Amino acid sequence: MTNNITINLGLLESYSDVYTAEVLAALSALAHFNKEIKQAMTARIQRRAERRQQKKRIAFLDPESFIPRTNIKVQDARDGKFEGAIIPPDLQRQWIQGTGPAAKPNAPVESSIRNVAYALLSGADGWMFDAEDALGQVQTMSLDNQRNLKLAISKDPIFLQVAEVVAAEMNRWSMSFFGQSIVTDWREQLRFTTKIFRARGLHLDDRHMLDADGVAMAASIVDMTLYVVNNYQALQNGGSSIVLYLPKIQTAGEAALWNDMLTALEDHLGLNAGTIKVYVLVEQLEATHQLMEIRAALGKHFVGYNTGRWDYINSVADAMAWDTTFINPDIEAITMTYGYMRIYEDRVRRAVNTPDLNGNFALWQGGMEPNIPVGSEQGVTASMKKAVAGAEREQREGASGKWVAHWKMVNIVRPVWEKVGQPNQLGREFPRLTYTQQDADRLILIEPAPTTIRGARNLLSVAIQYGNAFGQGMQAAALKPADFFGNDDILYLMEDMATGEIRLSILWEWVHKGARLSDDDVQTGTKAGDIFSMELFERLLEEEYEKLLQAGNKDVFDTSKTTTLPIAREIAVAYIHSEEKLPWFIDLLNINLNNTNLEVAKERINLYIETFKKDGKRITENLDTVKQ
Template sequence: MTLTIRDNLKETYPDVYTAEALAALSALAPFNQRIKTAMAERLKRRTDRQQHQNRITFLDPESLIPGTGVKVQDARDGNFEGSVIPADLQRQWIQGTGPAAKPNAPVENSIRNVAYALLSGADGWMFDGEDALGQITTMSLDNQRNLKLAIHKDPVFLNVAEQVAQEMNRWSKPFLGRDIVTDWENQLNFTTKIFRARGLHLDDRHIRDADGTALAASIVDATLYVVNNYQALQKAGSSIVLYLPKIQTAGEAAVWNDLLNALESQIGLSAGTIKVYMLVEQLEATHQLMEIRAALGRHFVGYNTGRWDYINSVSDAMAWDKSFINPNIEAITMTYGYMRNYEDRVRRAVNTPDRNGHFALWQGGMEPNIPVGSEAGVSASMQKAVAGAEREQREGASGKWVAHWKMVHIVRPVWEKVGKANQLGREFPRLTYTQSDADGLILIEPAPTDIRGARNLVSVALQYGNAFGQGMQAAALKPADFFGNDDILYLMEDMATGEIRLSILWEWIHKGAVLTEDDPETSTKAGTVFSPELYQKLVSEEYEKLLKAASKDVYESSKTTTLPIALEIANVYTLSDVKPPWFIDLLNINLNNLDLDVAKKRIQLYMNTLAEDGKRITENLDFVATSPYV
């Protein structure tokens, strides 16, 4: 199939767009229409739920999983062929997450991200192509280039890694009392390389298919990573491992399974060679966990229980229900109402054996803390981080995520002390599919809903939109009221954390959240309804704080470029009666745009298209075609 690559990028990135990679992309391009159809069906389900006020339900046990020959009941009973867990995934006590590239940086600087990751001592590192990877200019290609250089141990990477090892030890010696890297060359072999491709709902910014339609980012990401690295990974005795995000249904999982089968066939790998974790980030997915396992079959090795995306998904799925209102985001921990029920379903799903007696892995959620701040602030936050890890280990997780390399040696000892490689096969009750189970997955419990919580939501949402526009989809942020307070640590935020903040604000505004606390500063009393006017007052005040902030927290140049656009997006999102399905859509259509007037027109175009046609705008609006690749 003919593909069009924009702006001579094929010539600029010949090491990424290799002949073998381009051939594979052409071979897999027919999946583009299938993915677009699946996403249209996803959006229709969402629209129907909101129009008819329907809750998500479990599948008919006698039906077939779409795209497969597996009956739903067989999937629930474990009557399907799953995967043996490969040796390098048997112990994944700590997986780090983060991108392999930096915005607007030369290779020697950008690739430092990979060096920190592979020298961190993490059992695995999920190099992100999705929520934490900036997409301005050609960052997705820089990400692929850096990973290839590192996996192939190119001299450019090795030179950087040697320098980074020394820097890491300079930090660890006073903080931990020891070096954390004693043999940097050998340490590079310790961490399992894992790549998170973008979800089915996103389009690649650089390639279009024969019809001129933006190629699904999932096709591009998975293909470029696997084709460019599978031989080097296998030569090193490493598995080829992907994380798959934002899957909502077993039918969508079947699309991924067929895509991976086709990719394996294209490059001569046995079916099931590519292994995948799936992030359980969607409410609908928790209704179909065993069905998703069955649909991914021999590729599937485990689930991850992320926090932020899942909260957003529940909020979005229940947008029609006036009685469903989330409290302050700080209250929605993994032990809160619907979150603990979600986690419980995941652990039961992975510990249900397939027909060959194989279990799956459960990787626990994200630890967003960064140990930088006052001694008291760091101590308190690290205690909280360790306590969270201990809870997940007790509940049955085989490991967890951290968002910064400095957290690896703080959290990993929780699993080291226990000493078990994993918790495969730990006994839990089989999943059930009752009305009570469904109710538990949307269970709201009493918790604070107050002005302090609203300010936190507004401030971080604005800062995140601003960071995104600068190419920093992973950013260390905290509410503006705590700038300069080293007792309050910065948290690593990515796309999902920005999204849920606007989603909760939308709920509070459109469903009339009732505040639970008095607030002298705004003269609001407990019992006050959170109104659009109150939101506008808070957003004006929080925006002013960001304009006055030092460059450490808000780059001066952004205050007249990306920050005003972030404000416009936040206001349109939260005040619109038609709730946008994805915050990232509004950000993506403004990537590389610094003109507020242009941004306003694009945002309005998106919202009009959504309201009138029921469609999202997902392609790169600045795409400039060059000669096609055939």
């Protein structure tokens, strides 16, 4: 039955291999969760508004309360009095997980599916195929992503033909870089990497599907259902687990909602409870106050946490937007050993190493390495040394592995764990979590660090470039500030959606909270102690934007300079000028997908801002197809 869902633009026919009868039946069975997700997202915005109005910080839960949607008391969750998951064999060693999309924008299958071949031949222990931060959403990319994964997991001849060619290309690169091949038997290599899928977060809507009320379907329902239903049999027949990454969870109640959806899908497919395994990306400040509760809410599904960097910084900035004393420094200073980041990471490793009722622990997967070994010999050497040092630090701190954002990094970073030889660090002893006021204060700990004009230029240049890449269908893009274009000693970094979010978030703080510069700057004539004003932002905006207009096609596509680049600039300006910090930069980008008309973009941006100001409602649906 599909009478409670509608798929737009004739896609049911052109993607019949993705929207199979089995998929449609499952979507229909889960469609009722759409209303509950929308209610949960309304509650998010209400909590956010309440914190702003009452100038209130996020606090730990009442230990005597119950986790919403469960019969688990908060204190029991903290004490490990719940039934968690046994880590399946193919997840017990995940030294390196790669991350990236399974599709390219506006590309035929034979080209688009190369992304999957690179991933599965890379030698990574797992590859998290992204439907969220790194996957472009122009046209039908979300469906191309699903199609390519289905073809690859089922070992379709199209994929195998591409994989053989890609293996040879990878070996040519590795011979020049390592002096040896990295793929010896490409067919055997395809069996090595665990396939993992990241669904879009609860806050995002699918662009192609409506529920029975004509409301855009939550992307989480769509992504989870399409991936699992299309691939569960092939994965199980190949001895692989069905594994998802769940992003942007803010509360244990939201985790319980995910758990209910996972259980409903398992029931629908006749799978045992807990068959689908999930990692949770700890990307939200509120989540760090509820780590054990989230673990307990996901129960048999939960296998581990991942500690990213960009999204988490953004969430802290957003949660503290009302506090004029909370001002982040230059983004380069906010490493995983900085202030609140260090405390966040420590809470995660304590949470996973707390046993459940059966003595089971969970995994901690470290953060993402964004470097790419492409540039001058000096630049690559310095960056790879830094990347390895970062991996060594995480391994020492207790991580069972980490992420890389490019297949070329796998064999550079993986030896850090390979040398140690342990499959994981499950159950390594750390102090149990505590829930004092001091613990809460430390989760927003700001430490002295530079706040500079150079830092502001970096923030602004990359934020606009990212918005431009998003509009071009590349939500994962290799970027660096415009002042370093042509300088091969400064490497490009793989950046995804969180890059734009946090860069504009910090600039918003600097302008609206009156950040004081820590250094003199000759070019602008500013001195240490000067306030970062809106006028200074406007000056830097004009200067940095002009550099992008003058950049070569390699760094800024010429075709984008009169289409998506001006829209990216307009979005950045609107975001920074808004007196109330907007909840999601991605919303402004999403409502302008497939639009290259600046005047239309301005109308949509104004509509979003006015709607949010008036009633606190985000516009998240596809404005091109949803009924107005």
